[in-house]
Amino acid sequence: MYDNLPVVKLGLVATSRNCFPIALSAKRKAALVDAYTKAGGEIVDIPTIIENENDTMKALEELRAAGCNALVVFLGNFGPEGPETMLAEKFGGPAMFVAAAEETQEDLFDGRGDAYCGMLNASYSIALRNLKNVYIPEFPVGTADEIATLIFEFIPIAAVRIGLSNLKVFSFGPRPYDFLACNAPIKPLFDLGINIQENSELDLFEAFNKHANDPRIPEIAADMAKECGADNPYAGILPKLAQYEITLLDWAEANKGAAKYFVFANKCWPAFQTQFGFVPCYVNSRLTGRCIPVSCEVDIYGAVTEYIICCVTGAAPTLLDINNTVPEDMFDAEIKGKYGYQLTDTFMGFHCGNTSSCYLTKPKMSYQRIMKRSLEPDSEPNISRGTLEGDIMPGDITFFRLQGTADCKLQSYVAQGEVLPVATRSFGGIGVFAIPEMKRFYRHVLVGKHYPHHGGVAFAHVGKVLFECMKLLGVKDIAFNQPKGMLYKDENPFA
Numbered sequence: 001m002y003d004n005l006p007v008v009k010l011g012l013v014a015t016s017r018n019c020f021p022i023a024l025s026a027k028r029k030a031a032l033v034d035a036y037t038k039a040g041g042e043i044v045d046i047p048t049i050i051e052n053e054n055d056t057m058k059a060l061e062e063l064r065a066a067g068c069n070a071l072v073v074f075l076g077n078f079g080p081e082g083p084e085t086m087l088a089e090k091f092g093g094p095a096m097f098v099a100a101a102e103e104t105q106e107d108l109f110d111g112r113g114d115a116y117c118g119m120l121n122a123s124y125s126i127a128l129r130n131l132k133n134v135y136i137p138e139f140p141v142g143t144a145d146e147i148a149t150l151i152f153e154f155i156p157i158a159a160v161r162i163g164l165s166n167l168k169v170f171s172f173g174p175r176p177y178d179f180l181a182c183n184a185p186i187k188p189l190f191d192l193g194i195n196i197q198e199n200s201e202l203d204l205f206e207a208f209n210k211h212a213n214d215p216r217i218p219e220i221a222a223d224m225a226k227e228c229g230a231d232n233p234y235a236g237i238l239p240k241l242a243q244y245e246i247t248l249l250d251w252a253e254a255n256k257g258a259a260k261y262f263v264f265a266n267k268c269w270p271a272f273q274t275q276f277g278f279v280p281c282y283v284n285s286r287l288t289g290r291c292i293p294v295s296c297e298v299d300i301y302g303a304v305t306e307y308i309i310c311c312v313t314g315a316a317p318t319l320l321d322i323n324n325t326v327p328e329d330m331f332d333a334e335i336k337g338k339y340g341y342q343l344t345d346t347f348m349g350f351h352c353g354n355t356s357s358c359y360l361t362k363p364k365m366s367y368q369r370i371m372k373r374s375l376e377p378d379s380e381p382n383i384s385r386g387t388l389e390g391d392i393m394p395g396d397i398t399f400f401r402l403q404g405t406a407d408c409k410l411q412s413y414v415a416q417g418e419v420l421p422v423a424t425r426s427f428g429g430i431g432v433f434a435i436p437e438m439k440r441f442y443r444h445v446l447v448g449k450h451y452p453h454h455g456g457v458a459f460a461h462v463g464k465v466l467f468e469c470m471k472l473l474g475v476k477d478i479a480f481n482q483p484k485g486m487l488y489k490d491e492n493p494f495a
Contacts, residue, residue: 011068015079025076070158075099077113165193168259184404281353289356305456320349344439353387355429360390392431394421444488
């Protein structure tokens with residue numbers, strides 16, 4: 001089992017402006033640690049309270065000695081904005097700034113800390129230092145219990161920042177001509193600290209052939225057989241699929257270099273089938289199920305999108321085409337009057353077979369029907385075998401994507417919805433999705449901002465944390481499915 005997700009180890013540093021009682025900051029920090037640990041959290045309580053730059057350097061040494069990779073800077077009182085922001089700058093990893101609220105009207109002389117004011121100065125100093133690793137919550141001032149909640153919410157945000165800065169994307173291309181939408185400039189990903197190693201299909205094919213008769217193949221094939229069930233009509237393809245899975249994992253191990261984590265963005269058609277003799281969808285689903293995303297069609301941004309979801313949820317994502325409309329007769333029979341959606345709020349999310357079996361109602365191995373049409377139109381499926389099919393399980397979802405634009409900028413969208421318990425009557429890994437105001441979101445975000453057909457799916461409502469993650473990454477354009485009555489910038493108010 002690969003450990004492909006970061007583990008966040010938080011350090012807590014309190015600050016105190018030297019014209020305020022340091023004891024007040026110490027007391028408030030102790031209350032915060034108590035509230036956070038009582039709620040089940042673990043945090044390294046850094047003993048040094050920062051009043052000056054010497055304290056900054058001492059606290060930095062304590063953070064490093066404790067192995068902390070994320071930081072909470074707590075303004076127990078007004079706080080010295082220079083030394084406290086210097087700490088975040090020199091620490092380098094994700095840092096959240098929060099501040100203490102006043103506790104009681106009975107102690108507003110020596111017990112008043114003015115941290116509400118101090119946060120303003122801290123934010124100005126953060127901008128002066130041009131710090132890109134600092135996160136300020138939606139409302140960063142509160143009681144010990146309220147700040148404890150903010151720390152819990154910071155953990156997945158910090159995980160995304162840590163994960164991306166230690167991530168390597170392996171691509172096997174080139175990216176298909178007919179899917180130029182996935183072929184976005186990759187410099188913005190390097191700006192995030194992500195490393196990208198682009199390889200050719202020949203590199204992959206050579207590595208695959210070198211794994212012929214690998215002694216690990218029978219064990220992996222047996223595990224696949226167990227997952228697919230005894231009635232798998234295409235069990236004969238499993239040894240090749242096992243060989244391919246071993247090839248990818250060995251490639252990552254041999255090539256990840258300085259990176260701690262990795263994802264793949266692989267070409268999967270049309271020459272893949274004729275040369276490898278199968279479709280890779282099922283292997284993609286298995287690795288993604290272990291939080292090692294493998295995106296289709298060399299979608300580098302799709303792979304990074306899936307990895308962000310992994311860091312936020314700690315669970316497998318999937319990557320689906322925002323694919324086709326729900327037929328009106330299906331809507332009338334299965335959805336209308338039952339779920340509170342309009343027809344135009346619904347759509348089908350689909351891909352060939354890359355969704356993990358844990359999210360499919362009745363997963364089964366099959367063949368890739370679209371590939372068979374062009375490669376094996378008049379014969380039984382052979383080289384088109386290797387997909388995982390089934391309807392996607394109903395439940396909450398968040399559609400999300402990080403994307404590079406043609407002019408090398410980052411943009412993103414986040415939209416919460418659900419998979420409805422409606423039989424799709426179709427093929428592939430597929431589900432009937434519903435997102436409120438999807439019709440307008442589709443036109444003014446997906447089409448209007450030139451997004452590709454692939455969207456990442458988190459199997460939970462995590463829009464809040466994904467939105468905050470994008471803010472920390474410096475994404476300026478974060479779109480969402482705006483509710484009725486809230487017009488998009490380019491939406492016609494007379495329509």
